Amino acid sequence: MARRASESGGGQRRSTIREVAARAGVSVATVSRILSGDYPAAPATRKRVMRAVEELDYVANAHARALAGTSAKSIAIVLNSVVSPHYAHVAQGVEAQTAAEGRLCLIGTTGGDPERELAMVRFMREQHTEAVILVGNVVADERYHERMSRYAHALAAIGSRLVLCGRPPLGPDVPAVVVEYDNVGGAHSATSHLLSAGHERILCLGSRPGYTTAEGRVAGYRRALAAHRVPHDPALEVEGMMLWHEGYRMMKERLATGRRDFTAVFALNDLIAGGAVRALTENGLKVPDDVSVVGFDDLQPSLDLDLTTVHMSHEEIGRTAVRLALEHEARGGTPPHVMIGTHLVIRSSVRPREVS
Template sequence: MSVATVSRILSGSYPAAPATRARVMRAVKELDYVANAHARALAGTPGKSIAVVLNSVISPHYAHVAQGVETQAAAEGRLCLIGTTGGDPERELAMVKFMREQHAEAVILVGNVVADDRYRERMSHYAHALAAIGSRLVLCGRPPLGPDVPAVVVEYDNAGGAFAATSHLLSAGHERILFVGSRPGYTTADGRLAGYRAALDAHRLPHDPALEVEGTMEWHEGYRMMKERLAAGPPDFTAVFCLNDLIAGGAHKALAERGLRVPDDVSMVGFDDLPPSLDLDLTTVHLPHEEVGRTAVRLALEHEARGGIPPHVTLGTHLVVRGSVRPRFR
């Protein structure tokens, strides 16, 4: 057979006779043939793929979002390309550029990043470049880059979830609530801090900057922040709002080492509803992690087909009440 005939049969664009197709597919199987992706891209027929760029694949939050992306991509007949950045804006920009060169149908960015003016300008450029080739930039869990940037945005209600969790503590009589995990400039932390402060305002309580502790979003940071706080003197708080459940796990360990029990001595809430929240019987805010990933893929591909203004959706959160909060008034 001619090269052109075989190529058309493999691409599915040629109405070949069943016997001819069977001969080609038998040869493919016997030779263990795979198509050259680079040659296909040069010929203008790239493979269908979805790229997801994460801070980390170790964190349960990012892993669950990535699973949602993979699940929806598989349902849509796409393969997944995964890259990690460690939260480095320059590496993220480089990763987006690389995924564009791979002709990914969508490039999905998940996680925090400190977005200065230079970063926003370059990422906006990449969003336009992706749109120009029929692809789409998708921002997950972070705000839009601007009104004229062609990027799909899938957020979740960080501020609303933090407001609900803080209000739960306040309703139980706690007025001195330690906020563990503040990180200025990071959109997730800023949104949750805003919700915490809004709940205090709604209960006519001033927010005390001394009760806001800075740190990153890992277990060991929760342990460090709480250990250092307790080393400074007796607790000046009755409850703790942890930026996520990993921080809550570390903080819980530090409290236990000082002989303080949750919730008998200190009440605690977290955010994410991921391990170790069940092990700690932790009251926490549930995030629809996998739904974020599925929605990102679905909207990117639907928008590619429809065109128009890229959608911006916010997925809801809700409080999951367990046994880590104890009322103060008795």
């Protein structure tokens, strides 16, 4: 039998649940219960309903089902972007663990816009998601703390949970689960590796004052310098975003001065490292013969460049966020706060500095 195709204004009108019920010869309530998946209908009845659904090309209204209390359980992840390898891999971990827990995964992006983030959290709250996982580098100022506190309490009021992934905790009075990764320790290891190879003039690319991820990694860089009793030179810290073209720009501008006052580079992520390596190559410099380079993340750019870098278990970060959110929902008590460790992966982008 042909599917319903009643035209209205040039578009196809959607069939209604009443039309499905009429065609199947059952009540609207019976159709709704069968489609919710938890109604023990007779096989013949279920077959008639499903045939009517197919013939009429009926699509159930998710909002109506949510109001009826029959919506599928879900976890939401809200992040700055899905283009960045870091965010993409964390999102993959969230999606994989959500599926393993028998839930649906909702994904939203903000582009780093606080107002869009607020709108996304409100929307996810309206969907009655069990948890909203926020991922991304932020400026953790007073306004941020106030905004996150409102999110956490608003979600807790409906039995949901706010999860801060890669963001600092908000304090004991805020009901938010926290999953951090060791930015300071990872940066300390990366910089120490360069210092142990005899490099003291280490260019740090990607500093962004106020942004939590960048500040943590710069802090690790500075601690390593202090531990090796190497003077800190602020002129070696270059500001920029964690993007490939930013790494290229920062290095290109540095080399354009005509003087190379560094023998090594610590890039705050692998994308920056990739852009920096391209700029070095275009200027006739080789890695690691002329300049040693270390990155952070251990994602695709590092493999292409055979780059020494700091490994983060991005997918495990996402999986952990989901597990802790659901465990906290089941057990209650103080929201958990965990730190995911990092480790240095040695490849071929660093060589000992030759002292003349």
